[in-house]
Amino acid sequence: MKSIYYNSWLTGYKKPFGAVPIDETVTFTIVCEGMVVESVFLIVQKDFGSTFEVKMHTMSSNHYQESFQLSEEQGLYYYYFKVIYQEEHQLKTIYYGNNQRSRGGEGQIYEEKKELKPYQLTSYLYEDRSPKWYREGVAYHIFVDRFYNGNKDGNVINPKKNSFLYASQEDLPMYIKDKDGEIIRWEFYGGNLKGIIQKLPYLKELGITILYLSPLFEARSNHKYDTGDFMKIDPMFGDEETFKKLIKEAECNGMHIILDGVFNHSGADSRYFNKFGTYSDKGAYQSMKSPYSNWYTFENFPESYQSWWGVKDLPKLNTEHPDVRSFIYEDENSVIRNWTKLGLGGWRLDVADELSDDVLKGIRQALEETAQDAVLIGEVWEDASNKIAYDKRRHYIEGDRLHGAMNYPFRDIILGLLQHTLTPKAAAEKWMSLKENYPVEAFKSNFNNIGTHDTKRILTALNQNKAKLKQAMTLLFTLPGVPCLYYGDEVGVEGKEDPDNRRMYPWGKENLGIQTVVKELIAIRNKTTSLKSGEFFPFSQGHLMGIIRLISKKEFVIVLLNTSDERITLETSAISECYDLDIKEFLKENELDCLLIEPEGIILLKKELEQELSAISM
Numbered sequence: 001m002k003s004i005y006y007n008s009w010l011t012g013y014k015k016p017f018g019a020v021p022i023d024e025t026v027t028f029t030i031v032c033e034g035m036v037v038e039s040v041f042l043i044v045q046k047d048f049g050s051t052f053e054v055k056m057h058t059m060s061s062n063h064y065q066e067s068f069q070l071s072e073e074q075g076l077y078y079y080y081f082k083v084i085y086q087e088e089h090q091l092k093t094i095y096y097g098n099n100q101r102s103r104g105g106e107g108q109i110y111e112e113k114k115e116l117k118p119y120q121l122t123s124y125l126y127e128d129r130s131p132k133w134y135r136e137g138v139a140y141h142i143f144v145d146r147f148y149n150g151n152k153d154g155n156v157i158n159p160k161k162n163s164f165l166y167a168s169q170e171d172l173p174m175y176i177k178d179k180d181g182e183i184i185r186w187e188f189y190g191g192n193l194k195g196i197i198q199k200l201p202y203l204k205e206l207g208i209t210i211l212y213l214s215p216l217f218e219a220r221s222n223h224k225y226d227t228g229d230f231m232k233i234d235p236m237f238g239d240e241e242t243f244k245k246l247i248k249e250a251e252c253n254g255m256h257i258i259l260d261g262v263f264n265h266s267g268a269d270s271r272y273f274n275k276f277g278t279y280s281d282k283g284a285y286q287s288m289k290s291p292y293s294n295w296y297t298f299e300n301f302p303e304s305y306q307s308w309w310g311v312k313d314l315p316k317l318n319t320e321h322p323d324v325r326s327f328i329y330e331d332e333n334s335v336i337r338n339w340t341k342l343g344l345g346g347w348r349l350d351v352a353d354e355l356s357d358d359v360l361k362g363i364r365q366a367l368e369e370t371a372q373d374a375v376l377i378g379e380v381w382e383d384a385s386n387k388i389a390y391d392k393r394r395h396y397i398e399g400d401r402l403h404g405a406m407n408y409p410f411r412d413i414i415l416g417l418l419q420h421t422l423t424p425k426a427a428a429e430k431w432m433s434l435k436e437n438y439p440v441e442a443f444k445s446n447f448n449n450i451g452t453h454d455t456k457r458i459l460t461a462l463n464q465n466k467a468k469l470k471q472a473m474t475l476l477f478t479l480p481g482v483p484c485l486y487y488g489d490e491v492g493v494e495g496k497e498d499p500d501n502r503r504m505y506p507w508g509k510e511n512l513g514i515q516t517v518v519k520e521l522i523a524i525r526n527k528t529t530s531l532k533s534g535e536f537f538p539f540s541q542g543h544l545m546g547i548i549r550l551i552s553k554k555e556f557v558i559v560l561l562n563t564s565d566e567r568i569t570l571e572t573s574a575i576s577e578c579y580d581l582d583i584k585e586f587l588k589e590n591e592l593d594c595l596l597i598e599p600e601g602i603i604l605l606k607k608e609l610e611q612e613l614s615a616i617s618m
Helices: 193-198 200-206 240-252 322-330 335-340 357-370 408-418 424-437 440-444 466-478 512-526 529-533 583-589
Strands: 003-005 025-033 036-046 051-055 063-069 075-087 090-097 108-110 119-124 139-142 163-165 183-188 210-213 217-219 227-233 256-261 298-300 346-349 375-378 404-407 482-486 535-541 544-552 555-562 568-570 595-597 602-608 614-617
Touching (some): 025 075, 051 063, 322 357, 404 440, 408 424, 466 555, 544 583
Parallel strands (some): 210 256, 256 346, 346 375
Antiparallel strands (some): 025 063, 036 051, 555 602, 568 595
């Protein structure tokens, strides 16, 4: 019986594991049994480039090996194997490639080449390590208008024309739209920078070290993604002096600030477009002689213009134009440089898909020239290693662009696992696929979340199941990457999609039980080296999800989640995952066989250096 075996997760078959730097030599080994093999070929194709077919060397009667040196160009390679064998005095050909799920690891035989799914191999420029304060931090995402009003009298400062203020901070958010679905009245609760400053002690006590703020610059909306003036703090939030104070006070409390950078588009009601004549300058909408006329692309001046996803309130900036690039990041007084030199920790780039690789590289360069210890992350919803956006392969995380991306794939896996649309085995495979595809440093620097201003609140997504919420929070703070809490998730705020997911923080009415669990999880992560920098091995046993974060056999964390509503006993004999770490033996060495996990329960086992093994049951 024909048998072929290769496993991209084992260094006995592919060395080194995962993504590799340019010019690296990768060694592939494949085992072919039960057939008379004539020859075995390694087939490697550079992404959108040349294909190489290399005959593999016979290492023994059934082991075949070949080393392949990558080029000096970063990007993706795809590879598979071709086996020519004798059967009934005839030469036949079969192929071995990735599994049907394209998740890496153990592959499968393909009789037809057209059906074959290749393996991915990521090649990157260099080990692009993010700043230590970021990589080992815990982030908190604040939607500024919805967090806290720091004015003593509770009054909203500088309310905008043609808008309304909520009568109570317990009111649920809603939009007022016209017949075409366009928002005609923006609404506000009145959160501001003073409010964030006043709540820094709370955030410090919670264990937060990074503040990620939604856009701060002047804009008509409450969310500020429709920028009106990139050089001005929105008057409803405060002013530049207040922002400087926030940066300073945050630093005194051991926190760095990351700003949301919205550079793909501006607002129609902006200094640069000025569709409604709000600003004294002549905007691009008003005159083709405007100094901003080349910042936008008009199909039919002035009413027909390119905009973000067709939203006419968000005209698209032509970021390929030299004037726009100079304004955003190249000039000494550009947006990036101007605000970064105040002491920012870095930027999160909105809709990074819509900014070219050249623009991302330029922003990164400007950032590093302004602040050596700053971070750049981007909004990418899919696997950032192989994303194609607007018919172009992107190179976000291959060095000199993004340190990491928003980790929506992790969120999808967590929700799939807890909503039972993914088995623990499938979740482990998906996590390992991302680990294999991402450069090591990018994998560690991904911005993890289980909820943002663009998604349902995590408690709502889990149908108010607090046991599952605890499991989701446990995964957020134990998986590799930088955990980021969406404001209010730590106290049980609910909400469906926008705008319901942007409710006001319920000061004085928090769910203290959820808050206590989150605070404990943050404390565990902050003091546990394995959770900040340890290797990552997911495993499964039926409905049991397991995670190992490992620095050494004396320094590790094991997380066990029961995703079912029945008790489960951990039995190492039932674990089938195959990695360089022998998980069965590792668990046996630590006497974890026959461990009982309650329905929808969590056990976190921690062993740091000389400390005794302890169990923390949530």
